[in-house]
Amino acid sequence: MADIKLGYNTGYWSAGPPSGALEAIQEAEKLGFNxxxxxxxxxxxALTPLSWWGAHTEKVQLGTGIIQMAARTPAATAMAxxxxxxxxxxxFICGLGASGPQVVEGWYGQEYPRPLARTREYIEILRAIWAREAPVEYHGDFFDMPVDGGMNLGKPLKSTVHPLRNDIPIYLAAEGPKNVALSAEIADGWLPLFFSPKEDAWYREQLQAGFDAAGDATKKDRFEVSSGVMIIPGDDVQKCADMVRPFLALYAGGMGAKGANFHYEVFERMGYGDVADKVQNLYLDGKKEEAAASIPLEMVEDxxxxxxxxxxKGELDKWRETCITEFLLSGPAMMLPIYAELING
Structure with a gap:
């Protein structure tokens, strides 16, 4: 089998920047990460640290995983x-996502309904700005350029800066079937979360629906699927799984409200509905450790x-046979050579 591409995820900040991020990024480039x-x-x-750390690299691609669309107008994202x-x-790779209603409505103060339709408009505007073929005029359900109102002095504008590339790649973060299909239809790549090899056939169906909607017979061959994959090597399987369980509990149980948690729905589709229910109830009751402990090894290993x-190494074969084209890995610099050796020898 051909070597799979490798990427490095710096991850979220906590109280401050992730320790050792620059060292790990430079190690990733040294090892030939993509x-x-x-x-x-x-x-x-996402943009500021990418610029800061990216300035210390020469070849590795620089992706946002992800820019939340509610955080910026399409024009602001296009300019960045x-x-x-x-x-x-x-x-640069422009990784985008809709985020969830708690963050969008609570943090950004925007309404969340119809995220797929909003995503479609957002990407159409990005493409128009980067194409720089004409001043941008767009009147959709979510975005109005120039806006109808205010002082009524707005006029269509064209970027003063000529893009280095008019086809900057866009990767879309998606979990639900319609959003996964949308990524294949209008984006250049897909950023999955909690990908499971046993769900590969189902994901391929959604992607194919998107390729069909795009009407481009060659798109499938150049479409990228860059998926985060947690790798925890160690002699004790359960102890290694314990490093993953809190992360799964946070997303399945704590990200979003009941009935509006897309991560919960991913595990439900995998057949872990009862577990996800228990995890969510415990997590929302503040029992985070119990929530994590209730996640079975099988769910972690999926x-x-x-x-x-x-x-x-034995389990990697089933991952290689999926639609994934790039593994996005996390961890300190010292772990990256170990990951690379495990995955590609």
Whole structure:
């Protein structure tokens, strides 16, 4: 089998920047990793650290994993993308996502309904700005350029800066079936979360629906699927799984409200509805440790690689057979050579 591409995820900040991020990024480039990625939730933003750390690299691609669309107008995101793409000599990947209603409505003060339709409009505007073929005029359900109102002095404008690339790649974060299909239809790549090899056929169906809607017979061959994969090597499988359980509990139980948690729905589709219910109830009651402890090993092993090196290498075959084209890894610099050896030998 051909080597799978590797990327490095710096992850979310906590009270401050992740320790050792620059060292790990430089190690990733030294090892020949394809990309590095930054994230944002409701603390640090994704673009500033990507520029800062990216300035210390030369070849690795620089991706946002992800820019929350509610955080910026399409024009602001398009401007940032043009800027970083120039400064990095054409290495920027614009990773986008809708986030969830708690963050969008609570932090950004925007309404959340119809995120797919909003995403479609957002990306159409990005493409129009980067194409720079004409002043941008767009009148949709969510975005109005120029706006109808105010002083009524707005006029269609064209970026003063010529993009280094008019086709800056867009990767869309998606979990639900319609959103996964949308990524294949209108984006250049898909950023899954909690990908499970046993769900590969189902995901391929959604992607194919998107490729069909795009009407481009060649798109499937150049479409990227860059998926985060947690790898915890160690002799004791359960102890390794314990490193993953709090992360799964946070997303399945604590991210979003009951009835509006897309991560919960991912595990429900995998057949862990009862577990997800229990985790969510415990987590929302403030019993975070109990929530994590209630996650079975099987559920961890469906979305992560844990345990002795030989076990991980044996399980990697089923991951290689999926639609994933790039593994996005996390951890300190010292772990990256170990990951690379486990995955590609």
């Amino acid at each position: 990309s590095i990625w930054t994230a944002e939730a409701y603390g640090s933003d 993308a043009i800027t970083i793409d120039h400064l990095s000599n054409g290495r 979305v992560a690689l844990v345990g002795p090196a030989d076990k991980i």
